[in-house]
Amino acid sequence: MSENQSWSTARLIPTSGINGSDEQERRATSALLAVMSSVKEFGRTLTVPLGAPAGQIDTYIEVPFVLGDRKVFPDGLIRAKRGQKEWTALVEVKTGDSELATAQLEDYLDVARENGFDALITISNEIPASVGQHPTVVDKKKLKKVALHHWPWSEVLTHAVMQKEFRGVADADQAWILGELIRYLEHPRSGAMSFNDMGPSWVALRDSITSNTLRVTDKVATDVANRFDALIRFACLRLGRQLGTEVTPLLTRPETTDPAVRTAALVTSLVDHGVMTASIRIPHAVAPLVIEANLRSNRVTCYFDIDAPKEGKPTTRVNWLIRQLKDAPETISIEAFASRTRTGAAELLRDARETPTKLILDPTKEIKSFRIAQHHTLGAKRGTGRGSFIDSILHAIDTTYADVGQRLKTWSAAPPRLRPTEEVEIDTTVTKSLTSNAMSSQDGDAPAPPVATDYASKFKFSEGTEHLVD
Numbered sequence: 514m515s516e517n518q519s520w521s522t523a524r525l526i527p528t529s530g531i532n533g534s535d536e537q538e539r540r541a542t543s544a545l546l547a548v549m550s551s552v553k554e555f556g557r558t559l560t561v562p563l564g565a566p567a568g569q570i571d572t573y574i575e576v577p578f579v580l581g582d583r584k585v586f587p588d589g590l591i592r593a594k595r596g597q598k599e600w601t602a603l604v605e606v607k608t609g610d611s612e613l614a615t616a617q618l619e620d621y622l623d624v625a626r627e628n629g630f631d632a633l634i635t636i637s638n639e640i641p642a643s644v645g646q647h648p649t650v651v652d653k654k655k656l657k658k659v660a661l662h663h664w665p666w667s668e669v670l671t672h673a674v675m676q677k678e679f680r681g682v683a684d685a686d687q688a689w690i691l692g693e694l695i696r697y698l699e700h701p702r703s704g705a706m707s708f709n710d711m712g713p714s715w716v717a718l719r720d721s722i723t724s725n726t727l728r729v730t731d732k733v734a735t736d737v738a739n740r741f742d743a744l745i746r747f748a749c750l751r752l753g754r755q756l757g758t759e760v761t762p763l764l765t766r767p768e769t770t771d772p773a774v775r776t777a778a779l780v781t782s783l784v785d786h787g788v789m790t791a792s793i794r795i796p797h798a799v800a801p802l803v804i805e806a807n808l809r810s811n812r813v814t815c816y817f818d819i820d821a822p823k824e825g826k827p828t829t830r831v832n833w834l835i836r837q838l839k840d841a842p843e844t845i846s847i848e849a850f851a852s853r854t855r856t857g858a859a860e861l862l863r864d865a866r867e868t869p870t871k872l873i874l875d876p877t878k879e880i881k882s883f884r885i886a887q888h889h890t891l892g893a894k895r896g897t898g899r900g901s902f903i904d905s906i907l908h909a910i911d912t913t914y915a916d917v918g919q920r921l922k923t924w925s926a927a928p929p930r931l932r933p934t935e936e937v938e939i940d941t942t943v944t945k946s947l948t949s950n951a952m953s954s955q956d957g958d959a960p961a962p963p964v965a966t967d968y969a970s971k972f973k974f975s976e977g978t979e980h981l982v983d
Contacts, residue, residue, distance in 0.1 A: 525693040528702040534609055537704040539574070541697075542588045542606045545636070545669065546572035548694045549591065552687045555676045559669070560593055563602070563632060563662055568595025576603075578624045587621050591634070601630040607637035608666075608704025613649040622655040632660040638706050640665045642742035643764065643772045666705035670698045671750040679757035708747035711902055712740045715895035722787045722808050729784050738779035738789065744903060745791040745804070748910050755911075756795070763792040763801045783808070795914065799921040802914060806891055806906060813905060815913035816886035821849075821879075822924040830880045831869040833924065838862055838885070841916050846886045851878040885921070887913045 526544045531537050549556035549572055556570040573590045589604035603621050607613055613635050621633050639648035647663045673695050682688035698705040714733035721727035727734060745762050753760040768775035782788050787809035792801040798817070805814045821830045831849065838845065843863035849872040850857040858874045865872055873880070889912070892905035 524696070525690065526697040528697060528700045531702050534611060534704070537608045537702075538588065538606050538611075541608050541704055542604065542636075543574050544694055544697055545606075546574060546589050546591065546604070548673075548690055552676075552682060552691045554680065554682050554687075555673060555691055556593075558672050558676055558680075559664070560591065560600070560602075563634070563660070565591075565593035565600040565602075565631075566595035566598045568593055568598075578628070580620055580624055580627075585620050585624060587624070600632075601628075602632040602634050602662075603630060605633065605635045607635075607639075609638070609706065611637065612639060613637055615649055615651055618649055618651050618661070619655055622651065622659050622661065625659040626655070630659065632662055634662045634664060636664045636666060636669065638666050638704075638708075639663075640667065640708060640743040640746050642739045642746070643769070643775065644746070644761070646772055665747075665750075666698065667707060667747055667750045670695065670705060671754045673698070674754045675757055707751075707897075708744055708903060709897045710740075711744075711895040712736055715740075715902075718783075719808060719893065722783070727784050729780055734780045734783050735776060738776050738783065741779065741789045741806070742775065742791070744906060745793065748907055749793050751907065752793075752795070752910060752914065758796045760796075761794050763794045793910070795918065798914075798918050799923050802910065802918060804906065804910060806902075808891070811891045811893065813889050813891045813909045814886055815889070815909050816884050817913075817917055817921060818882060818884050819921055820882050820924065823926065827851075827873045827876055827878075827880050828869055831865065831872050834883050834885075835862070835865055835869060837920055837922065838917070841920060842887075844887075845917060846888070847872060848884040848886070849873070849880050850882045850884070851875060852881050853878065857884070885917050887917060 526540070531540060549559060550570045553570065557565075557567050560570065561567055571592045571594075573592075574588065575586050576590045578585050578587070587603040588606040591602045591604060593600045603625050605613065605618065605621060618633065618635065625631075625633055635647070635649070637648070641648050641663065647661055651661065673691060676682065677688055677691045677695065682691055697703050714736035718727070718731075718733045718737045721731065721733065742762070749760040749762055764775060768778075779789055782790060787807060789806045789808070791804045793804070794801050799819050800817045803816050803818070805816075807813070819834070822833055825833070834847065838847075841862060843861065843866070845862040846859055847862060847865050848857040848859040851874065854874075858872045860871045887909070889905060889909040892899075892901045892903075894901040897903050
């Protein structure tokens with residue numbers, strides 16, 4: 514019997530033996546907190562942005578506290594200390610489909626306040642629609658002295674992968690430990706799931722769009738709009754793990770300040786056009802990646818807008834872009850926008866390669882920008898898997914960045930070139946000053962100009978060189 518076929522590799526954090534949600538939460542909590550205290554780079558990556566000092570991290574699980582006449586047991590506690598500064602946070606963890614409960618969180622906020630702790634951290638598969646927003650509504654009065662933070666499991670996994678694969682861990686043994694946590698969190702039985710459901714309002718929303726009966730006041734529109742933004746956040750975390758950089762949703766300042774502004778805009782777009790739109794920022798990409806999900810046409814379009822070169826003929830500018838897309842799929846579409854025009858000329862890449870002039874409507878006008886787009890089929894199912902909305906959005910984002918985004922570079926003008934040094938030829942003909950007899954406003958009683966000196970007669974030329982003769 515071959516050992517490779519029957520023997521299971523021993524793991525530091527095994528997924529076997531998980532029976533029920535309680536065991537799943539306990540094991541996930543213990544694994545995460547233990548690795549945070551042993552791999553200092555990873556622990557600090559998670560806690561320092563919350564206000565903790567970059568010092569020693571100690572972690573505990575199921576710490577008992579007395580609240581009134583009863584005992585409560587937060588899932589964990591994190592304490593970071595450096596010098597005289599100390600920071601303490603309680604931890605509440607949910608795995609799988611379990612959601613955070615308002616009453617439980619408010620109890621832990623009271624415990625934190627009574628004990629002088631700094632924060633309460635929640636971890637679950639719930640992904641808020643915007644960064645910094647918490648998925649559970651609690652009494653704001655309880656947040657006066659204690660901060661409330663939330664880590665989606667997908668964000669924890671993203672930080673772990675980026676720390677190990679890109680930022681680095683100094684100690685080899687600690688790097689291996691972090692790798693074991695990553696392996697555990699990626700296993701389906703860990704309960705640290707990915708985004709896998711568009712919510713119970715999904716079917717009702719699609720039916721309303723099909724029948725053209727969706728209204729701004731319909732709750733299903735708001736629910737799906739929030740789910741869509743959560744999906745975009747998950748897509749950013751997922752793409753960031755692959756690229757080793759921080760990919761984030763791109764929001765306007767009002768949308769960042771008040772998430773309700775963003776939700777209202779999405780709902781209006783759904784009602785008017787059946788479309789949900791989002792933009793994501795990828796470091797060093799030429800432009801944000803824009804995603805348009807059209808629920809009426811069942812198509813998702815991802816595109817980049819890029820400025821055209823500032824010099825050269827229209828054909829030169831088109832060829833500049835086509836050269837960058839020499840290995841891209843020929844079904845990509847390109848739209849060229851000229852100055853002082855609202856519409857552009859659009860062609861598939863295969864046609865633009867053969868005849869670049871098809872993208873030029875008016876040769877007398879400058880091409881100012883291009884839009885490079887890729888179109889994909891949009892799934893209709895609310896969950897994950899083949900034919901699902903979620904997987905079609907994730908596939909569209911990853912594919913468009915791979916086929917288009919990572920190939921494009923912005924145009925930059927060439928630096929000015931030095932003129933080659935050439936031998937200066939001097940006319941040996943005696944030159945005479947040229948005087949003008951035309952009247953000028955500066956003419957008057959000024960003395961006559963001096964007679965021009967015949968400098969040419971003072972030079973003696975020999976074999977291309979000149980010598981001043983005194």
